Amino acid sequence: MTTHLLAIDQGTTSSRAILFRPDTSIAAQAQQEFPQHFPASGWVEHEAEDLWQTTLATCRAVMEQAGLTAADIAAIGITNQRETTVVWDRKTGAAIHRAIVWQDRRTADLCARLRGDGHEPLVSERTGLILDPYFSGTKIGWILDHVPGARARAERGELAFGTVDSWLLWKLTGGQVHATDATNAARTLLFNIHTGAWDEDLLALLRVPRSMLPEVKDCAADFGTTQPHFFGGAIAIGGIAGDQHAATVGQACFQPGMIKSTYGTGCFALLNTGPTAVVSQNRLLTTIAYQLGGKRTYALEGSIFVAGAAVQWLRDGLGIIKNSAESEALAESADPAQQVYLVPAFVGLGAPHWNPDVRGAMFGLTRNSGPAEFCLAALESVCYQTADLIAAMNADWARSGAAGHRTPVLRVDGGMVASNFAMQRLADLLAAPVDRPVIRETTALGAAYLAGYQAGIMPAPGRFADSWRLDHRFDPTMPAETRETKIAGWRDAVRRLTLP
Ligand SMILES: Nc1ncnc2c1ncn2[C@@H]1O[C@H](COP(=O)(O)OP(=O)(O)O)[C@@H](O)[C@H]1O
Numbered sequence: 001m002t003t004h005l006l007a008i009d010q011g012t013t014s015s016r017a018i019l020f021r022p023d024t025s026i027a028a029q030a031q032q033e034f035p036q037h038f039p040a041s042g043w044v045e046h047e048a049e050d051l052w053q054t055t056l057a058t059c060r061a062v063m064e065q066a067g068l069t070a071a072d073i074a075a076i077g078i079t080n081q082r083e084t085t086v087v088w089d090r091k092t093g094a095a096i097h098r099a100i101v102w103q104d105r106r107t108a109d110l111c112a113r114l115r116g117d118g119h120e121p122l123v124s125e126r127t128g129l130i131l132d133p134y135f136s137g138t139k140i141g142w143i144l145d146h147v148p149g150a151r152a153r154a155e156r157g158e159l160a161f162g163t164v165d166s167w168l169l170w171k172l173t174g175g176q177v178h179a180t181d182a183t184n185a186a187r188t189l190l191f192n193i194h195t196g197a198w199d200e201d202l203l204a205l206l207r208v209p210r211s212m213l214p215e216v217k218d219c220a221a222d223f224g225t226t227q228p229h230f231f232g233g234a235i236a237i238g239g240i241a242g243d244q245h246a247a248t249v250g251q252a253c254f255q256p257g258m259i260k261s262t263y264g265t266g267c268f269a270l271l272n273t274g275p276t277a278v279v280s281q282n283r284l285l286t287t288i289a290y291q292l293g294g295k296r297t298y299a300l301e302g303s304i305f306v307a308g309a310a311v312q313w314l315r316d317g318l319g320i321i322k323n324s325a326e327s328e329a330l331a332e333s334a335d336p337a338q339q340v341y342l343v344p345a346f347v348g349l350g351a352p353h354w355n356p357d358v359r360g361a362m363f364g365l366t367r368n369s370g371p372a373e374f375c376l377a378a379l380e381s382v383c384y385q386t387a388d389l390i391a392a393m394n395a396d397w398a399r400s401g402a403a404g405h406r407t408p409v410l411r412v413d414g415g416m417v418a419s420n421f422a423m424q425r426l427a428d429l430l431a432a433p434v435d436r437p438v439i440r441e442t443t444a445l446g447a448a449y450l451a452g453y454q455a456g457i458m459p460a461p462g463r464f465a466d467s468w469r470l471d472h473r474f475d476p477t478m479p480a481e482t483r484e485t486k487i488a489g490w491r492d493a494v495r496r497l498t499l500p
């Protein structure tokens with residue numbers, strides 16, 4: 001019975017495979033971490049081969065765990081860390097450089113130069129993005145300029161570019177399919193989100209040869225089939241979406257005005273704005289939430305580079321917790337009278353500041369500040385950053401005139417929402433309800449849904465939305481005065497850090 005759906009969720013720190021039953025319950029899941037490479041300050045790389053091998057291994061593991069064969073799987077959906085850039089040789093299928101990860105800041109100077117030359121308005125108007133090293137476009141140029149002979153090879157059509165979805169698709173199909181979906185394309189700085197096509201002016205500006213680029217499709221589409229030898233038979237690939245977009249789908253945020261926020265390594269909040277591409281006055285991004293049946297639905301996005309990564313820093317950098325879960329009890333034991341702030345600008349600041357050069361700092365330390373206060377400050381930093389994004393979104397929404405009801409509720413997912421303490425503090429600092437769904441693997445669920453929709457075994461979005469189930473609502477309980485004092489302290493810390 002070809003009824004199961006296999007979701008591949010290739011994230012920043014690990015690759016996951018999840019097998020969903022037709023009722024969207026989870027039949028099996030597997031996860032593998034892979035090494036992070038930090039060759040210089042602000043540089044972050046992955047071995048592209050690691051991304052592929054961990055993906056392949058986890059897919060095989062879940063099929064074995066569930067005792068399923070290729071014939072039992074209706075379709076595969078791929079979702080992925082976005083913007084991360086892979087350039088490979090079309091003939092050998094080998095990457096010509098390590099993947100340059102979304103967090104990598106090496107092209108900050110180039111972005112500043114392009115901004116200085118007055119190119120940002122054009123880039124923003126066409127792509128909805130800003131000139132920041134976060135996005136793929138300048139990373140492609142860096143690889144072409146730093147790998148000997150790469151530019152000439154690219155111009156001869158010998159090299160291919162892809163975000164991680166395209167790279168995995170190329171590998172899964174044995175080099176038969178070079179494609180991506182509209183959401184991933186929308187993160188490259190090369191894609192016109194209003195026309196849904198690669199933009200010749202931007203290709204020229206960033207010196208990227210057209211021949212390197214994948215074909216862009218809907219999120220639910222025919223992306224080919226896997227090579228039979230990988231899983232003992234061919235499996236159709238029917239869905240692709242960047243992880244934040246898949247989470248928007250998995251959270252069933254299909255109505256304009258609905259918002260989700262995903263807490264993984266970073267944090268990404270997306271506000272559905274329907275068919276209108278709302279232009280932010282507050283330095284948020286405009287992006288494609290999803291594209292189905294050739295119809296684009298847009299979103300405003302707030303991107304924070306460090307969320308769960310702050311918890312990892314407590315564990316790996318400071319060594320004050322042994323695992324992420326310990327952060328809850330430690331933060332709870334912090335002295336509430338201390339006002340310690342961490343601005344976790346480890347790789348600069350994302351929205352709404354977009355400052356790639358600034359680095360992290362702590363404020364308000366006293367002789368009594370210890371591990372508990374550091375831990376609380378790390379968890380709260382994620383909440384404060386979200387509060388900044390939501391404030392910006394509300395302001396943009398109010399002046400956009402977009403149709404729909406702007407619900408105050410925030411739907412959350414991602415590894416960090418396991419922390420009840422962090423989620424309660426988030427509700428308190430937002431002064432709004434925070435809803436955690438039963439299925440926390442929302443990103444993978446979104447990818448599985450897209451593949452299932454393409455395969456004809458999942459209902460239309462409206463009916464899928466009816467199956468969303470609440471696990472827990474965190475209601476705000478913090479007195480308004482406390483909240484306002486704390487938020488004012490945070491804003492002051494950010495202001496002091498980012499002073500010219
Ligand atoms: N109980 C917890 N409390 C706080 N943070 C947590 C907890 N469990 C996991 N995390 C954080 O969640 C992140 C992992 O989330 P995940 O969604 O798997 O990330 P990614 O997709 O970016 O690899 C890690 O940074 C981890 O520190």
Ligand SMILES: O=P(O)(O)OC[C@H](O)CO
Nearest residue numbers: 011012081082264265266
């Ligand atoms: O791997 P995540 O979950 O931190 O997500 C990464 C984002 O897609 C980067 O834009």
